[in-house]
Every structure is written in structure tokens, then in C-alpha cells.
Amino acid sequence: MEKEQTKSTGRRGAANGGHEEPMQPRLTGDLLTSSLLAFLRRWNAYGYQLVQELANAGLPKFDSTTVYRTLRQLERAGLVSSFWDTSESGPARRMYSLTKAGEAFLDLWLDLFGRYQKILHSALDSLDNSDRKPKNGTAASGERQRSRKRGRDA
């Protein structure tokens, strides 16, 4: 159990001393899970196909093994079901389809997602309203003072 935390070969590229490249966005975890479920709501699919669909959707590159493992995990949780499809030539495919529980979960996620969206929109609104209106001057970008909202009076 070595706890070497000084490795600099990490995923997020954010620990090699001083200043690094600014931490690319990823698409993993909940985002990947819900994306997969969303795809499977429309049609059944197998892993390799989903990897490609995700890539076609303009999302950042990610590892295919993560997709495969996520699908198996979803199946263990009962959100999708699968069977081996050997009807086509070539390697057998594990076809996945969404279960009732998977649809319910996706709905749950969609609901949560709406709330998350509001947070991001707040950030955008703040640009539209006060922050970014330097039509004839670039002053705002440098000396932007945010309203100090403190925990006490909120």
C-alpha cells in the first residue's frame, strides 16, 4: 500500500510543480452514465457502438474500457440488460437495452440535471447583466468587483 502521491502522471494533469496546463474538461462518471442511458432510451446498442456515438457527439475522447465497465456496472444495478448478439458476422456483441429501472433513473437524473443547469445559467446571466458590458472600455475585465455576499445575511 504505498501512498505515493507525488506522481505526476495523473489523469488531470495538475500536479507537477507550480503551474500546469489548465485541467481539461472530462466526461466521466455521472455524465457518462446518463449519456449512455439516454442513448439506450432511443435504441438498443452495444458498447463499441456507444463509444463511437459518444465520439460523434463531439464529446472529448475517453477510454473505451470505461464505457464497457460502466455498462456492466449499469447492468449489475439493474438499469440496463444485455444479451450476446451473434447474428452478425464478426465478434459477438453484447447488446444492451434500457430497463424500466433505467428509465426511472434517467428521469431522476434529468430532474437533477435541470437544477444543475440553473447554476450554470446563473454564471452566464452574471455576464449578461453586470460583468460584461464594457462597450466603450475594457475596464470591467480587470477591476471587476463582485458583490460580496456573505453567509450571515443571505
Add this chain to the structure above:
Amino acid sequence: MEKEQTKSTGRRGAANGGHEEPMQPRLTGDLLTSSLLAFLRRWNAYGYQLVQELANAGLPKFDSTTVYRTLRQLERAGLVSSFWDTSESGPARRMYSLTKAGEAFLDLWLDLFGRYQKILHSALDSLDNSDRKPKNGTAASGERQRSRKRGRDA
């Protein structure tokens, strides 16, 4: 929320046998990161405050330590900066503010997020159009899969 999550097992409650509870949505990783940055785009804030704002936003409960550690990580990556605020009574607060790099990263994320959004909308559209596939697990409407006429078939 009376969720009664089994404390013994891990986070996602999906590893104790055959079939378990259906895996609650979470808000972690990129979602948490971008939410924090979005908040900080509007005003400076400290960790405890952000924990509460997130909770008020209707997002699922999550651990405050995750927020604190995420903020420190963001700072190491240069996306936020912090200073100790001792101007108020009570424990000192570590005030965070978004850096230029943090704004750029948030914009990046917003862009990625738009593409992700399309995927989820596709799932919703499939419901609206009542063009739902038969949920049999059988690739009944097999053509619709991907029009994947591979070599032998073409």
C-alpha cells in the same frame, strides 16, 4: 430525504450480491467542479458557503470535504485563488475567487456541456415523438440500429 442508504457499502451501493438499490444520481467530479466555478463567477465565496449554496440549489447532498478538497485542487490548477479572510468574527474563512484561467475553463466546460445537453435532449425527444422502440431487447427493428452494413453486407 429518507433514503436510508446502507452505510456499510460504498458510495454507489452496487456491490453486495445480485441486485441492489438503483444507484442514486450524484453530483461529483466535473459537475461539482463546474458548479463551483459557476458560483465563483458571480461572487467570491468560501467553502462552507458554497456547500450551502449547492444544497440550496436543490442538488443532492454531498460531502463537504469533497468540496473543500475540490477547491484546493482548483487552486493548485490555477483556476481559483484564495486568501484567508479574518475580517469577520468566528473561524477564519478561506475566500476563493475565480482567476482568468478559471473563467476560460468554465467557458470550455460550458461549450462541452452544450454538446452533452444535446444527447440528453435526444432522449427526451424520443419520448415526445412517441417513436419509441419496442423494449424487448430484441433488435426487432434491426435496420434502425446504425445502418451498419459492413463489408460483407454492402
Add this chain to the structure above:
DNA sequence: TCATCTAGGTGCAATATACACATAGCGACA
């Protein structure tokens, strides 16, 4: 036969997270 594409997978190191718990300032209050 070999290279290449498809399709799914394992093993392992590194990272991320949840839970328990620690530290510390301050106000209330018995």
C-alpha cells in the same frame, strides 16, 4: 501468413470520493 479492423475485456497504478474524526473560534447558558 500477416496486418487491420471490430468487439469486448483484464490488471494495475493513480486519482477521487465518502465517512469518521480532528481542530479551532465564538456565542449561549447553566
Add this chain to the structure above:
DNA sequence: TGTCGCTATGTGTATATTGCACCTAGATGA
């Protein structure tokens, strides 16, 4: 005065998740 509770930030650790290297295997074509 002691200590309880709230605020505020953090550490330790066990487990979960992830990315990378690599593997198995069918089909295809040079």
C-alpha cells in the same frame, strides 16, 4: 468556568472509479 452547538476547514483511510497497457478473438483482405 465548562461545555454544548454552530461555524469553518481540514486529515486519514477504505473503497470506487478511471486511464493506460495489454490481451483474446472473429472476420477481411493483401
